[in-house]
Amino acid sequence: MLLSDVRREVWFWTWTKYWCSESSGLLSVLSISLGKKKNSSLLVSNISLTIFNRYCNRDFDDEKILIQHQKAKHFKCHICHKKLYTGPGLAIHCMQVHKETIDAVPNAIPGRTDIELEIYGMEGIPEKDMEERRRLLEQKTQAESQKKKQQDDSDEYEDDESAASTSFQPQQVQPQQGYIPPMAQPGLPPVPGAPGMPPGIPPLMAGVPPMMPGMPPVMPGMPPGLHQQRKYMQSFCGGNMMMPMGGMMPPGPGIPPLMPGMPPGMPPPVGPRPGMPPMTQAQPATAPGILNRPPAPAASAPTPQPPVTKPLFPSAGQAAAAVQGPVGTDFKPLNSTAATTTEPPKPTFPAYTQSTTSTTSTTNSTAAKPATSITSKPATLTTTSATSKLIHPDEDISLEERRAQLPKYQRNLPRPGQASLGNPPVGPIGGMMPPQPGIPPQQQGMRPPMPPHGQYGAHHQGMPGYLPGAMPPYGQGPPMVPPYQSGPPRPPMGMRPPVMSQGGRY
């Protein structure tokens, strides 16, 4: 029968997978069973590569989801609910912002609560923890192979029955409880909940078979699988139960549609796990809750893609603004934070500080714009946008040049040939400088005047005393500027117009 075959295969597959992953739920089970014939060797080879959470030993399909789970459960500040990225980051945040100390990772199993290890997703997990996990998985696979035999027997047994009969349950309960020790994870809360399981099983069993083609573990006849399934069904896998219930999938094709819903459902059910006993009664109630949750994680799932690796640094080339996204303060890429959070970019210490969000795009645009403006001749800066403001004068000259043009720095320089200018005199003298090509004193940073400037500079150096001759436009200058000149200041005054070109350039 198709149903039983599928059930059997999926059951076997999921069951083995279930054993292999310490705390996997139906989700990961089904994910592997999806579209594949069972392949225990393949499964075994996958064991060491599964993505798991080092703090609570849960398994995940995707590192992204793992990271979301970590952020939400382990790296979340209990005071302000801010989600950090690492354990040390959380500790620093609590210390700095709330003046509170944290010495353990929240929601972590005992033995894995060290807050000083910087773990992000699967990175940073100490080697000994990886070893421990591999050992556990190997134990599981061995235990699973034993169980397989048992399961085969019981499976045969089961096939003869059209539906999971409750008569199976009591028999299963005992062996299930016997299986608890090998399966139990240190600190798994479900273990104490086992006694509470049996009462929950019958209602589940009854409801499951008709709609759970993908839930063979639910079938009686899988004592350990059932037990764990129970746990997880009632815990985050309660979500699994819920969703298929909502879906009413046909046996075969039912499995694939189940899968997409699963991953987003993974993180939220972590919460229910501690609340397992209530789950048994609250299954229907939790269904809408779980169904609501997937959209939220799904929405945020696409965003944190860059920080999966160590902090990224866009190469600062031309593509800086466009391609890899800007990096925020503290070297953090801004793309990821743009969508997720909008905390103000306080320059606080944590290495993954959130930074500005909406200004990201605007600063990108402003960064892109000056590429053209700088190369063009009138070098003014396109500085401001609606949300960002460059604290710098508009002309593209250095701050020192601009400051040097202030009158107070001109007065001190007695030597001719000083490149010092007064701005006020520049104006009126500028009016006298029309013959000078393209060197209006107000315009600064103009490139074309350079050669003339050079000439004037040379003139300056060459003939400090020969000012009138050096400045043909000012041949008429002196008579035209009597108001500006007294005897002593005259040479400096005379010097100014050509020097103004220098200043104009600056």
Add this chain to the structure above:
Amino acid sequence: MDIRGRSPPAPRSAAGLLQFPACTAPPRHFELTNGRAAPSGGRGCAHCACVERTAVRRCEAVRTIGRLPSSSVKNSSPWCGLERGKKPCTMKTMTGSNEFKLNQTPDDGISSVKFSPNTSQFLLVSSWDTTVRLYDVPANSMRLKYQHSGAVLDCAFYDPTHAWSGGLDQQLKMHDLNTDQENLVGGHDAPIRCVEYCPEVNVMVTGSWDQTVKLWDPRTPCNAGTFSQPEKVYTLSVSGDRLIVGTAGRRVLVWDLRNMGYVQQRRESSLKYQTRCIRAFPNKQGYVLSSIEGRVAVEYLDPSPEIQKKKYAFKCHRLKENNIEQIYPVNAISFHNVHNTFATGGSDGFVNIWDPFNKKRLCQFHRYPTSIASLAFSNDGTTLAIASSYMYEMDDIEHPEDGIYIRQVTDAETKPKST
């Protein structure tokens, strides 16, 4: 506090209370070390509430006086004036614990600060008030001052006894600090913007707005060559026997000081805005370039593609106030010679210390009254001189007083984290 840091016997205030100097123990930056939360107040220094465990040993006042006096002010430590039990060790540490302001600072803005090459005792400061001053840092006193005819834009030590400086008056002066003798070495055709020394080649380098870089033999002293640049020189830095010049128009040129016949590398700055400052890594692998748009780029000198792939840039010195992001120029960069980490100072008044290898910010100091014009690490990396001086970004407005702050920096603030 005398040179050795010992405090004199405590004076008595008018009210008859013993007045103790501030606890000299640097506040413990627990959040900067390994994220471990600070221990409870019981383990901290009983006298000044700073939670550094060793503060009990280092708190000089305890050693000299020996007992904690009663204080009429409840809950405040007479040593530090802090609330007892209050942790002073926040990211923005307070001035006074490991930082002090120099006396007799220049009357106008500060353009450059440089430590002596072999000691952290002497600091050379050039200023817009046309003076160059030498300070004895531990004694917090000015040892020497000499004048230029115009604002001085940069200064440098040739050796511990000779200072070179240049500025708007376009003259390059060498000053013997022992004999207080001045020597006009030469000049440029436009204000001199940068003065640096290259120990490997034993040459002084100056860059000017006349678009030239000139080399000077410090022994004679005399001009050893004039080399024209494509644009006005805004900044330059010496890396081993190479010279990195940052000019207007966002150009960067790398010269080999032993062979100035040609430009070794011509680059364009990877930042889209005007180059503000360039400093070379002490390990000579590359340089750090900052722009006026709150961005810093870390670049490598080796032109091979696999090394060039490692270059990156990041934003910094930006503040967000009511949804407007204020972007400040990054005016100053200084490297820690030992750890190869660097500090940046911007016009926002903040100083950040960065770890370029792990790409993390190590530390940020408290906000200084006004823009940071210049930074200098001492040769051994224990002291950081911070010149806080308005840079006229917003024209001539009322601004806080300029000052030079000397700060003792710890490994926690400057050393890359191993994790």
